[in-house]
Amino acid sequence: MLVTGVARQLGGRFVRRIQRDPEVDRVIAVDAVPPGHHLGGAEFIQADIRQPTIARVLAESGADTVVHMDVTGTALGSGSRTTVKETNVIGTMQLLGACQKSPVVKRLVVKSSTNVYGSAPRDPAVFTETTPPKSLPSGGFAKDTVEVEGYVRGFARRRPDVAVCVLRFANILGPTADSPLASYFSLPVLPTVFGYDPRLQFVHEDDVIEVLRIASHDPERGTLNSGTFNIAGDGVLLLSQCSRRLGRPTVPLLLPAVTWAGSLVRTLGMTDFSPEQIRLLTHGRVVSTVQMRETLGYQPKYTTAETFADFARSQGPGLLPPEALAGAVDRIAALSRPDSGHPPTPSAN
């Protein structure tokens, strides 16, 4: 098995986990930079997937399963947006070219994102795998994923003997997640877009690893693991709910101000608060996970709310911790009670 993008936390975790599976003899971990974490004994090969050397690596390893996890929104360390885009798009093209030449590859798993649907007011409330986006993402990571998926579809047409699985993950959160949304939620005060309360969906890291595992093995009886699947936890959280559960106050800004501030911050290089991120935080996005349950046969362990709770635990308390607010309300409830002598009300519990 060959895994790309292992220098990231998620890739590293997946490599460590997958080696415990009996079906897996050998794991070759590939990335352009050596990982900062251990890979649990997997063979690490430092290769840039943007270079044709990846074809040699694949041919020499004789891998029958390729898990492509090097499709990411942010640069690792000090990479520019151009590098990220090249790794995403050119890297995928090179890797697919290598897979096409390899006679032994039987299975290809690609980590994609629900970003491919974009985020617009004209979109239906819930996206299924077949919903065409009303407004295609115009740039950034979202456009990369759209292009990557296009190349993967082309590959699937040319090599019908290879089982191709595209996993569109919702926003990945968890104690160690390093996604742009996670860094957004760790701001002390959350800037939001005035007059919009987007619906967000999260998927837990543990579920991501499990789904990748299911997709990279032979399918279980009665399930099918080739095709395109939305992967998200059950339920929906509004951004306002997220901020309250985190205990971080929000600052509503007008949309033009947010766009402007976003580009300013980006120019200064402080964070990667990209335009599609702003769109997500304006209009939100919800996907249907019926295919994941019924075809892929996977039940996520964490709902969106549980994922967020797990993430919130890993973050420090905010400026307005929900417990403190609840306590304040309870005190008011206690104050209002003695003058009538009624038994405690549910609000006090």
Place this chain on the structure above:
Amino acid sequence: MADAKVIPFDDDRSRAGAVQRPQRRRSGGSRRKNGEPALVREVQPLPGRDFAQDDVPVTREEQEPERPQNEGGEVGESGQGGLERRIAHGLSFLRRRLTGDYEVDDFGYDEELTDEVLMPALRPLYEKYFRVEVKGIENIPADGGALIVANHSGTIPLDGVMMQIAVHDNHPASRHLRLLAADLVFMLPVANELARKAGHTLACAEDAERLLGRGELVGVMPEGFKGIGKPFSERYKLQRFGRGGFVSTALRKGVPIIPCSIVGAEEIYPMIGNSKTLARILGFPYFPITPTFPWLGPLGAIPLPTKWTIQFGEPIPTDGYPPEAAEDPMLMFNLTDQVREQIQHTLYKLLVQRRSVFF
């Protein structure tokens, strides 16, 4: 305090929380069947005022702007026990809101907020201002999906919101109506947020089918902007019903279509002109000019206090058709026409019965 006046009311209250709202509602001006509307109407504002005084400090402290609305809408409560219960209820509500401990569905529908804040905030408009009279509520099934198709008018889509309250407040099962709204609603700030939280979603086949598939009651106004932005001279003349997409959606899901006629909404903003230039600049489908708007500024945006009637008609079943019927344009046009005729016919009937626009 107003304890003495409201003693008869409190009897109803103490039985169960769920009974509270219907009781109060029936006492509103719109429902004449109640034996003693005069007494109750007189009493209602008083405890409300008391209540507001009691709660002002709480509101300030927590900086929760929704609370006064909530309490304002829940007037008609009294007695020490009742007050106590209401405070407890309000505080537990406040606690859940502040800590984010509430649920929304995939569409962003926040049932608690709708029940506790949005509907009570609009109920005075419904009960006191437009004095909505509802007929034929028994035509709405107690459970399962159904598509309510209504006429659209009034420059601002107040008719949809009023229909939502009408269904919820009059239906024995207190069903929630999920409205399908134009994409413009979801582009505007604030409006989109409120619409989503009140359970509205974009008028597209995917969303409508998803909601109907879950057994929800879905409301649609197929005239769209053609209906809501038509000049005053064309009032109560139904416009074209889109491409009949609502019929194929109902056919695909096999749910009944319930025609609904709304009288009174046409006159709230008599649109005598339409500034196409301004509309184009602002990106709106029309820019209304009424005898008062925009001449009187914000004052001109106050709707006229017309008397409304909402009549739900006989359901038109769609489950007897084969699955491919949704693809049959002839059948679709026939059904669309049938629904349209029925709404138009009922509109004329209601107009003949109406004594005056305002009473």
